[in-house]
Amino acid sequence: MQTETHTVLSVQGLSKTIGQREIVKNVSFEVKAGEIFGFLGPNGAGKTTTIRMLVGLTRPTKGIIRIGGYDLSKQFLQAIRQVGCIVENPELYPYLTGRENLQLFARMTEDIPPARIEEVVRLVELQNRIDDPVKTYSLGMRQRLGIAQALLGKPQLLILDEPTNGLDPAGIRELRSFIRHLSREEGISVFISSHILHEVQLMCDRVAIISQGEIVKTGRVDQLVGSHAKVEWMVEPHHAGVEKLRGLPYITQLEVLNNGRVLVHMPMEKIAETNQALVAEQIQVSGIRPYQQTLEDIFLEMTGGNSIA
C-alpha cells in the first residue's frame, strides 16, 4: 500500500562527465507522490542533461536513479514504465487529428485500452478539438496533446523539460492551471524544468535550484520564500539613526533605499521591537509592509548575483 508521501523519484549522487567536463555534479533530490517539483536553473546549468539521465537517454557517470522504487540502471523497463515525458517538443503528426495521433501512439505501446484515450483527452481538456488536424492547433494545444500522449501508459511521474518555452502569457497561465488540475485528478507527480522563476514559484510545491551542475538549494517554495522574510519600512529620509538598526542581533541585512525606504531582513515577529528601536531614535515611521521575496531574489543570493536568464 502506497502512502501519500511515498517517493516516486529518488536521485542520489548523480554526476555526468562529458569529455573532461563534469556537467552534472553529485545531484540528489526526491520527488514525492502527487507533488509538482520544479527544477530551476539558468541556461546551461545542466537541467536537460539531468533529465536525459532520468529518462534513460544518457547514462550517468555516477549515481543512482530510482523511479517508483525501481533502479533505472538495473530494472530499466520497470522503471521507465513509470514515466511519461516530453524532453524536446512533442512528436506529433500534423496532418493527423489529435485522436489519430493518440491512437497511433497507443498502438505502438502495449496494453493501452481505447477507453484510456478518451480518459486522457478529457484530462487535457481537448474534447472539442480532438478530431481536428494537429496542424490547426495552437502551440499550447500541441503541448497538451503531447502530455496526453505521455499520460497514456498511466505513469506515476510526468517529466516536462521547459514546458512553457514558446508559449505566450495566456498559454503559460493555461498550462499552469492545467498542470495543477492534472496532478490532483490523476494523483500524478510532475517534474518541471524551467529557467523562469516566476513560473516555478506559481506552479510548483517544491523546487531544487541548480547552478553550474550543482544543486544549490532544495525546499518547499513557500518555505524558501517565507524563510527569507524582508520588511520594508517607510521612514523619514536621510536619518542617520536608521543605521543603528544594524546593531540589532536579529537583523541580518539592512538596505537603505531612496526616498526613506529601508529594507530590513528579519523575522516577522520582531516588527514591534524594531519599531520601538526606530521610535527610540526619534525617527518617524510612516509605513511598514512585508516585502515578498521572489525565488529570483533567493536565486541571486544563492548564486552570488548571477542572473538566472
Ligand SMILES: Nc1ncnc2c1ncn2[C@@H]1O[C@H](COP(=O)(O)OP(=O)(O)OP(=O)(O)O)[C@@H](O)[C@H]1O
Ligand atoms: N553532449 C555534450 N557535449 C559537451 N557538452 C555538453 C553536452 N551536452 C551538454 N553540454 C554542456 O553542458 C552544459 C549543461 O547543458 P544542459 O543542456 O544540460 O543545460 P540546461 O540547464 O538544460 O540549459 P538549457 O536550458 O540551455 O538547455 C552546457 O554548458 C552544455 O553546453
